Amino acid sequence: MKSRIPTATPPAAGPFESPAPLAPPxxxxxxxxLLRRTVYVVATLLVAGLAAAQSPDAASADATAKVxxxxxxxxxxxxxxxxxxxxAGFALVEAGLQSAKNVVNILMKNASDFMVASxxxxxxxxxxxxxxxxxxxxxxxxxxxxPDLSPLTGSAYRGVFDALSWTxxxxxxxxxxxxxxxxxxxxxxxxxxxxxxxxxxxxxxxVVMTTFIxxxxxxxxxxxxxxxxxxFLDFAGSTVVHAVGGFAALGAAAVLGPRIGRYQNGRVxxxxxxxxxxxxxxxxxxxxxxxxxxxxxxxxxxxxxGLVARIFLTTNIAAAAAGVAxxxxxxxxxxxxxxxxxxxxLLAGLVAITAPCAFVSPPAAIAIGLVAGVxxxxxxxxxxxxxxxxxxxxxxxxxxAGVWGTVSLGLFGLPALxxxxxxxxxxxxxxxxxxxxxxxxxxxxxxxxxLLWMALKATVGIRVGPHEEIGGLDVAEHGAEAxxxxxxxxxxxxxxxxx
Amino acid sequence: xxLITAFVRPERLNAVKEALFKAGVQGITLNRVxxxxxxxxxxxxxxxxxxxxxxxxxxxxxxxxxxxxxAPTIDAITRSARTGEVGDGKIFVQPLERVVRIRxxxxxxxALTPIGAPLAASI
Numbered sequence: 001m002k003s004r005i006p007t008a009t010p011p012a013a014g015p016f017e018s019p020a021p022l023a024p025p026x027x028x029x030x031x032x033x034l035l036r037r038t039v040y041v042v043a044t045l046l047v048a049g050l051a052a053a054q055s056p057d058a059a060s061a062d063a064t065a066k067v068x069x070x071x072x073x074x075x076x077x078x079x080x081x082x083x084x085x086x087x088a089g090f091a092l093v094e095a096g097l098q099s100a101k102n103v104v105n106i107l108m109k110n111a112s113d114f115m116v117a118s119x120x121x122x123x124x125x126x127x128x129x130x131x132x133x134x135x136x137x138x139x140x141x142x143x144x145x146x147p148d149l150s151p152l153t154g155s156a157y158r159g160v161f162d163a164l165s166w167t168x169x170x171x172x173x174x175x176x177x178x179x180x181x182x183x184x185x186x187x188x189x190x191x192x193x194x195x196x197x198x199x200x201x202x203x204x205x206x207v208v209m210t211t212f213i214x215x216x217x218x219x220x221x222x223x224x225x226x227x228x229x230x231x232f233l234d235f236a237g238s239t240v241v242h243a244v245g246g247f248a249a250l251g252a253a254a255v256l257g258p259r260i261g262r263y264q265n266g267r268v269x270x271x272x273x274x275x276x277x278x279x280x281x282x283x284x285x286x287x288x289x290x291x292x293x294x295x296x297x298x299x300x301x302x303x304x305x306g307l308v309a310r311i312f313l314t315t316n317i318a319a320a321a322a323g324v325a326x327x328x329x330x331x332x333x334x335x336x337x338x339x340x341x342x343x344x345x346l347l348a349g350l351v352a353i354t355a356p357c358a359f360v361s362p363p364a365a366i367a368i369g370l371v372a373g374v375x376x377x378x379x380x381x382x383x384x385x386x387x388x389x390x391x392x393x394x395x396x397x398x399x400x401a402g403v404w405g406t407v408s409l410g411l412f413g414l415p416a417l418x419x420x421x422x423x424x425x426x427x428x429x430x431x432x433x434x435x436x437x438x439x440x441x442x443x444x445x446x447x448x449x450x451l452l453w454m455a456l457k458a459t460v461g462i463r464v465g466p467h468e469e470i471g472g473l474d475v476a477e478h479g480a481e482a483x484x485x486x487x488x489x490x491x492x493x494x495x496x497x498x499x
Numbered sequence: 500x501x502l503i504t505a506f507v508r509p510e511r512l513n514a515v516k517e518a519l520f521k522a523g524v525q526g527i528t529l530n531r532v533x534x535x536x537x538x539x540x541x542x543x544x545x546x547x548x549x550x551x552x553x554x555x556x557x558x559x560x561x562x563x564x565x566x567x568x569x570a571p572t573i574d575a576i577t578r579s580a581r582t583g584e585v586g587d588g589k590i591f592v593q594p595l596e597r598v599v600r601i602r603x604x605x606x607x608x609x610a611l612t613p614i615g616a617p618l619a620a621s622i
Contacts, residue, residue, distance in 0.1 A: 261513075470510045479544035 072300040073169045075308075076177050079296020083180040086289030087114050087187060092282030093347075094191035095482075097273035097340065097392045101472025102195050103482035109190040109202055116203065117183040117210040125182055126175055128215035128223075130161045135226035137216045138163075144175055163224040167299035177299065181241050184293075185214045188245030189449075191392030192253045196260075196469050199477045201462040205452060209248065213448050217244055217441050231430060232437035233419055236297035238355030238405035239438045244445040246399025250388060251450035256462055258389030260469055268384045271391065276339060283343045290315055290350045294357045311357045315350065318357075318369030322349020325373025333377065341377055344393045348376035351398055352405030356412060359419035364412035371408070372401045403438045410434035500595040500607060501569045503562045506534055506588040507580040512558050518579035519562075522571045525613045530559040538586035557588060563595055565608045 091110040095103045117125075123143055131138030131146075140146065146160035148171035159165075164174050186209045190202065218240045220227040234240050262269055273279060295311040298304070326345020330338035352372035353365055360368065379396035388395065410431030413419025420426025456462050463469075468476030475481060507515055509531075519527060533554035540551040564572050573590055581587050600610035 475541060475543065479542065479549075481543065 068302045069168055069170075071302045072167070073173050075301040076167075076169050076173045076296060076299050079292035080173070080177040080180050082289050082292025083177070083184065083296065084289075086180075086184055086286050086293070089282045089285030089287075089289055090184075090187045090191070092278045092285065093343075094194060094282075094392050096275040096278030096282060097191065098194045099271070099472065100274040100483055101474055101481075103274070103474060104478050104480050105199065105473035106190065106194050107482075108199065108478060109194075110187055112203060113186045113190060113206040113210075114183045116206040117186050118179060120207050120210045121179050121182045121215070122175070124211045125215035126178060127160075128212065129182075129218045130163045130174075130178065130223045132160050132162050133219070133223075135220070135224075135229065137219050137225075138223050144171070146171070148172070163222065164299075169299060174299065177296065181237060181293075182210045182214055185237075185241045185245040185248075186210050188242070188394050188398050189249045189252055192249035192390045192394040193256050194391050195473065196463055197252075197256060197473075198461055198464055199473075200460050201453075201456045204456060204460060205252070205449075208452055209449070213248065213445065213452075214241075214244055217445060220441070221437065227433075227437045227441075230433050230437070232433050233359070233409055233413070233430075234355045234406055234437070235358045235409075236294045236354045238351060238353075238402045238409075239441050241402075242351045242354060242398040243402030243406065243438055243442045246395050246397065246402055247442040247446040248449040249390065249394040250383075250399060251446040251448075252453050253388050253390050253395070255450050255453035255457065258387065259391070260466060262389045263387065268381075273340065273391070279340060279343055283346060286347060287319060287350065290319070290354075294354055298358070307358060313362055314357045314360060314365035315353050317362055318353035318365040318372070319346050319349040321366040321369030322346055322352065322373035322376075325349075325370045326377050327373075329374050329377045340393075341380070344380065344397050345373035345376050347397045348372040348401035351401040352408060354402075355405045356409035356419070359409055359413040359417045359421075361412075361414060364408075364414075364423075368405065368408045368412060372404055375404055376401055399442065403442055406434050406438035407431070500563065500565055500598060500611065502593045502595045503560075503564060503569070503572055503576075504591045504593070505560045505562070505576050505580070506532070506557045506590075507560065507576070508582070508586065508588060509556055509558050511580045511582070511587075514579040515560070515576055518575040519572065522568075522575040523613070524562060524564065524568060524572050524575065526563060526611065528561040530561070532557050532559045536586070536589070555586060563598055563611060565611045568611075 087110060091107055094106045094110065098106050126144060127141040128138050131141035133139035140160035161171065167174065186206050219225045221232060221234050221240050259271065262271060291312060294315045295308045298308055301308050323342055323346035327337050327342040330341040349369035349372045352368050356368060376396045379400040380393050383390055383395050409419055409421065411422050413421030413426065413430065414424050415426060420430050422428060422431045453462055464473060464476055534557045535554050538555055540553040542549055543552055562572060569592065576590055598607050598610045
């Protein structure tokens with residue numbers, strides 16, 4: 001929804017078209033339809049209920065609007081909390097797919113990127129992304145300053161974040177929901193560079209990623225930037241969040257180089273993860289979190305609960321189809337149903353359906369998921385063969401599937417739902433815009449992050465030494481271990497206290 | 500017949516394994532152990548307190564060989580496990596009185612003869 005910005009002629013029967021608009025239609029902000037419909041529906045219900053007691057007057061209309069804002073805000077905050085919980089999912093998936101000697105490090109990275117993002121995105125990132133500005137970046141709203149007129153004014157909001165005026169929830173709710181997305185984009189990278197990266201370099205990267213790279217690229221789509229003006233659609237972030245995170249991971253991992261022992265005698269050597277239970281639990285947590293990520297991107301629920309329910313369905317069924325596809329393909333290709341590939345495939349389905357989830361039918365969601373599940377199994381060996389060591393498959397799951405999901409919207413989008421896909425007779429123009437947008441953003445995410453890591457390499461240093469890498473980042477970088485044997489041989493001898 | 504017990508760095512295990520297989524040595528038992536030798540203790544931290552970990556993670560290999568294989572086995576382990584730094588480990592060689600293969604009742608040198616094709620061919 002955040003992406004469904006300008007169409008010169010809004011579809012005649014879109015779900016947001018109010019049967020009796022209470023506010024004048026605004027061609028540049030079709031989302032306003034959500035609020036119009038919101039007010040209409042709630043007003044109808046409440047007015048009917050109140051009619052016996054009192055006549056519908058200005059006071060009851062005001063009460064109606066307040067209830068609408070409250071319910072929408074509740075939904076946005078709950079969905080945001082679900083997306084926040086995806087941090088736990090990423091932490092578990094990435095920890096499970098690494099060696100036991102690198103677990104403290106990967107958990108520290110997962111925690112610290114969200115700590116850093118919370119401050120950086122509040123101070124600068126949100127303004128770059130959603131502040132009023134040019135087609136390239138936002139220039140207002142630093143430190144979340146600016147009037148918060150959204151509640152009760154909705155699309156009539158006038159402030160410094162016009163790109164988010166289509167939802168009537170309070171500014172702080174809008175910010176929180178967008179913050180957890182920024183945190184997701186940043187944390188995607190941590191797993192791909194696991195097992196050899198220097199921790200200080202990762203901290204600097206997290207700041208730059210959430211302040212500039214994610215935010216400015218995101219402005220082009222969700223902040224009313226040039227891609228939005230071209231008609232590019234990305235409902236919940238297949239490109240804005242996942243392709244950016246995935247191709248940032250590619251840039252970082254390529255500059256960093258593979259772990260010692262990953263390539264021997266020109267062959268890829270398997271370096272198995274240490275805990276598949278963590279991987280499964282992490283994937284289920286991410287799957288749960290996606291029910292906030294995609295349906296929550298409506299940033300309202302009263303106006304069209306049916307749309308929220310539709311997105312729950314398309315999101316879930318695409319994940320299931322992708323899991324089936326990756327299981328079957330890995331079975332055929334490698335002789336056995338591969339567990340971690342199936343988990344990667346499932347996530348790829350969630351990534352792919354993120355852009356089209358609001359605009360496609362359930363059968364189309366199955367098709368999108370099936371393709372995502374197949375391409376992730378094919379993409380992982382290709383990334384390996386390129387010499388890029390990605391221990392968790394982030395490039396394939398978030399990058400490749402993110403691009404596919406964005407393009408798939410150009411194929412399967414339904415005009416009745418607000419997107420004119422090729423298969424629905426919408427012609428190739430929209431498809432080409434989708435391809436252009438996702439390719440440009442992915443390439444720039446890759447290029448800018450690769451340059452950033454080259455700069456970090458020349459300054460703070462990006463890689464631990466071979467001794468530290470072989471002994472594990474936990475001891476080398478943090479002086480700690482994730483799994484301490486509980487035997488008498490390891491009874492600690494205290495040699496100095498911190499105070 | 501000798502019983503060879505070697506302690507090596509865990510990260511060298513793959514190289515040691517490959518060298519032993521190439522030397523035709525296939526009967527190997529592994530244990531993860533903690534050991535203390537000349538290697539300096541590791542300083543770790545926990546919530547502001549520093550402590551020493553004196554015992555290092557090592558892998559113990561136990562190998563029983565006939566006399567002809569004693570030198571190749573020691574040579575393979577030494578070459579593959581060496582990094583040149585303190586902590587590379589040790590090899591102990593002890594006499595072995597008697598060996599019995601449980602499945603057939605064969606004894607001594609016969610019991611130490613590998614079964615099937617040498618693994619080295621598949622490497």
